[in-house]
Amino acid sequence: MNSRKLLLGIPTLLAGILLVSCQDENPPIEITERRDLTSYDTEGNLKVAMPSEWRRVPSTRFRDYNCRFNEDGEVYISIASGGIKENAERWLKQFGSSDAVVVEELAGIESMGATGRLIEAQGTFQGMRGITIEDAALLGMMVESAGNLITVKMVAKADEVAAQRENFMAFCRSIEWRK
Amino acid sequence: MAKKNKNVATRVIDVLGGFHVAIVSMVLLLILTWLSTLEQTGPGGLYWTLKKYFSFDAWYVVPTLNGKDLPIILPGGYWVCVVFTLNLIFGGVIRMRKGIKQLPIFFSHVSMAMLMIGGAITYHQSREAYMVLPVGASGDFAFSLTELSVEVAEIDGYDKKRPYVIDSKQLEAVRGQVGATQEYLFPELPFDIRVSDYYINAKLYPMQGSAPEGAVAVDGYYAMAAEPTGHEEQNLSSCVVRVIERESGKQHEVMLYEGVGHDVTVTIDGKVYGFRMHGEVWNTPFQVRLDDSRGEKHPGTGMAMIYESDVTVLDSDGNAERSFKIEMNKPLRYKDLTFYQTSWEEKDGLVESGFTVKTNPSDQWPKYSIYACGIALFVHFIIKLFGFVSSSIARNKHD
Numbered sequence: 203m204n205s206r207k208l209l210l211g212i213p214t215l216l217a218g219i220l221l222v223s224c225q226d227e228n229p230p231i232e233i234t235e236r237r238d239l240t241s242y243d244t245e246g247n248l249k250v251a252m253p254s255e256w257r258r259v260p261s262t263r264f265r266d267y268n269c270r271f272n273e274d275g276e277v278y279i280s281i282a283s284g285g286i287k288e289n290a291e292r293w294l295k296q297f298g299s300s301d302a303v304v305v306e307e308l309a310g311i312e313s314m315g316a317t318g319r320l321i322e323a324q325g326t327f328q329g330m331r332g333i334t335i336e337d338a339a340l341l342g343m344m345v346e347s348a349g350n351l352i353t354v355k356m357v358a359k360a361d362e363v364a365a366q367r368e369n370f371m372a373f374c375r376s377i378e379w380r381k
Numbered sequence: 382m383a384k385k386n387k388n389v390a391t392r393v394i395d396v397l398g399g400f401h402v403a404i405v406s407m408v409l410l411l412i413l414t415w416l417s418t419l420e421q422t423g424p425g426g427l428y429w430t431l432k433k434y435f436s437f438d439a440w441y442v443v444p445t446l447n448g449k450d451l452p453i454i455l456p457g458g459y460w461v462c463v464v465f466t467l468n469l470i471f472g473g474v475i476r477m478r479k480g481i482k483q484l485p486i487f488f489s490h491v492s493m494a495m496l497m498i499g500g501a502i503t504y505h506q507s508r509e510a511y512m513v514l515p516v517g518a519s520g521d522f523a524f525s526l527t528e529l530s531v532e533v534a535e536i537d538g539y540d541k542k543r544p545y546v547i548d549s550k551q552l553e554a555v556r557g558q559v560g561a562t563q564e565y566l567f568p569e570l571p572f573d574i575r576v577s578d579y580y581i582n583a584k585l586y587p588m589q590g591s592a593p594e595g596a597v598a599v600d601g602y603y604a605m606a607a608e609p610t611g612h613e614e615q616n617l618s619s620c621v622v623r624v625i626e627r628e629s630g631k632q633h634e635v636m637l638y639e640g641v642g643h644d645v646t647v648t649i650d651g652k653v654y655g656f657r658m659h660g661e662v663w664n665t666p667f668q669v670r671l672d673d674s675r676g677e678k679h680p681g682t683g684m685a686m687i688y689e690s691d692v693t694v695l696d697s698d699g700n701a702e703r704s705f706k707i708e709m710n711k712p713l714r715y716k717d718l719t720f721y722q723t724s725w726e727e728k729d730g731l732v733e734s735g736f737t738v739k740t741n742p743s744d745q746w747p748k749y750s751i752y753a754c755g756i757a758l759f760v761h762f763i764i765k766l767f768g769f770v771s772s773s774i775a776r777n778k779h780d
Contacts (some may be wrong), residue, residue, distance in 0.1 A: 228554045228555075228562070228563045228564070230563075230564040230565065230566050230573070231547075231551050231563065231564070231565050231566070232565075232567075232568060233533075233545050233547055233551070233565050233567050233570065234545070234568065235545065235546050235548075236543045236544060236545050236546065237532075237543065237544060237546055237662060237664060238543060238664050239519045239542075239543060239544075240522035240662065240664050241520065241521055241522065242522045242524065242662050243541050243544075245642055245643045246642075246643070248540050250539075251538040251539050252536075252646070252650050252653065254648045254652065255648065256648075257600075257645070257646045257647060257648060258599060258643070258644060258646040258655070259602065259645055260585060260602055260636070260641040260643050260645060261641065261642070261643065262587055270601065274601075281663055286443065290407070302633050323414065331587075331589045332589070332590075333589075334652045339662060348763060351419070376538075376539075
C-alpha cells in the first residue's frame with residue numbers, strides 16, 4: 203500500500219468511527235405492555251381524589267399524602283396525634299398568632315363521615331425547617347375519625363391559596379378510609 | 382491402512398467430545414463453584430457473585446478473595462457449562478460406542494445432558510418474585526426484590542388504570558450509568574419520557590434550602606447516590622423521569638425513588654398520570670390465603686430453625702380451591718407456580734410469612750435426571766457384576 207492511499211484511508215477510517223460513535227447509543231424503546239391491577243396498587247389507609255391542578259410528590263414521615271401546586275404551594279394529609287384545639291393553635295403560631303382556638307367557632311366541613319374544622323391564617327409563615335414565606339396563607343382542615351385526627355394543611359402565597367380554595371374543599375370532602 | 386482424513390467439523394467435535402475437555406470442564410466448574418461460594422459471603426453478596434461467575438454475559442471471571450483480585454482469569458461458569466453440555470452430547474451420546482451393554486451408560490449421559498439443559502432453561506426462562514402475607518391475608522401478586530420496573534398509569538379520581546410497564550431489561554441501558562439517558566415512547570399516551578440519573582442505591586431527602594453539590598434535585602426533593610450494597614434487595618434505587626408532552630413539547634420532571642410506596646404525578650391535558658419505580662410486579666393467576674403459620678428461630682442468630690404455613694388457594698372469585706401445608710424444602714406446586722417459604726417473622730403477636738414464588742419450565746428436570754442417572758448406573762453396575770460373577774464361575778469350572 204503506498205503512502206497516498208494510507209493518508210486517504212486513515213481519515214476515512216476515523217470519520218467512519220466518528221460517525222458510528224455519534225449515533226444514538228440507546229434507540230428509543232416503545233412501551234405498550236400493561237399489567238392488570240392487583241392489591242399491590244391499593245396503597246395506604248386513605249382513599250383520596252387529588253385535584254388535577256395539583257401533583258403528588260413523595261410522602262415523608264409526617265406527610266402521609268403529600269401534594270404540591272404551582273411552584274412551591276404545599277398541601278398534605280397527616281394522621282396526627284392530639285386534638286383539634288392544640289394542633290390548630292400550633293398551626294396559627296406558625297403565622298405569629300397566639301390566640302386561643304375555640305373549636306366550636308371554627309367553620310365546619312363534611313369529611314370522612316364527620317364534621318371537620320377549617321383553620322385559616324394569613325401573614326408571614328415560619329415553617330418547621332426554617333422556611334419563611336412572606337404574604338402567605340394557611341388553609342387547613344382537621345377531622346376526628348375512627349380514633350384518629352386527620353389533618354389537611356395547605357400553605358402557599360395568599361393569592362395561590364385563595365385560588366385553590368375550591369380544590370382544597372373538594373379534596374377534603376373526598377377523603378375516605380379504605381375498606 | 383491409510384488414516385482417514387477428517388474434516389474440520391469432525392475434528393472440532395472430536396476435541397469437544399473428548400475426555401480431556403470433560404475433565405477440564407468439571408475441574409473448572411468445581412473451582413468456580415468453590416471460589417463463588419467464598420466470594421458471595423463478602424461485600425459482593427449472592428446476587429452479584431452469581432452474576433459475576435455464572436451469567437451469560439460473563440465470558441471470564443477474575444475471582445476476588447478478601448477484597449483482593451486473585452491474579453488468575455477463569456472462563457465464565459455459564460460458558461463452561463455450555464462446553465461441558467456439548468462434551469456430554471458429542472462424546473457421551475453421539476460418538477459413544479452403541480450396544481446393549483453400553484445402554485445404561487448411554488442413558489446416564491443423556492440424563493446428565495438433560496440436567497445441564499434444564500439448568501440453561503432455568504437460567505433463561507424461570508422467573509422469581511416474593512410474596513409477603515400476614516396471617517389471615519390473601520395475596521394476588523408477587524414482586525421482585527432485584528429486578529426493578531418503572532410504571533406509568535392514568536389516575537382518575539380514586540381509580541388507577543392498568544399501568545404501562547418499563548421492565549428491568551428495558552431499563553438496563555441506564556441502570557447505574559451516570560450520564561446515560563434512555564427514551565421510552567408511549568404511543569397510547571400523549572407523552573413520551575426520558576429516564577436518566579438512575580442510581581442503583583440512593584437516599585431521598587426533602588430540600589431544605591438548596592440541594593448539596595452533586596445531588597439531583599426535582600420538585601422539592603433531592604437524591605444522593607450511595608454505594609450499592611452487595612445484597613441487591615437492600616439497595617433503594619432512584620431515577621429522574623423527564624415527561625415530554627408530544628404535541629406541545631412541554632416538559633415536566635419527576636423524581637422516582639424505590640422507597641416511595643405510591644405514584645408521583647404529572648397532569649397533562651387535565652389528566653393525572655402516576656409514575657412509580659419498584660420491583661417488577663407479577664400478577665399471580667390465583668390468590669393465596671395464609672391461614673396459619675408457625676416458626677422457630679435459632680436462638681441468638683435470627684436464622685430459621687423451622688417454619689411452616691397453612692395456605693389456601695382461592696379462585697378469582699375468592700372461593701377456596703385447595704388447602705396446602707408449606708414446609709421448609711416442601712414447597713407448594715400449583716398451576717406452574719412453586720411457592721417456597723423463605724421467611725417468617727413474628728412481631729407484636731403478628732405473624733408474617735414470606736414466600737418465594739417461582740415459575741420454571743424445567744422445575745422437575747433435575748429430580749428426574751438424577752433418578753434416571755441413578756437407575757442407569759445401577760443397571761450398569763448389575764450388568765458388570767453379573768458379568769464378573771459369570772466369568773469367575775466359568776474360570777473356576779475351567780480350573
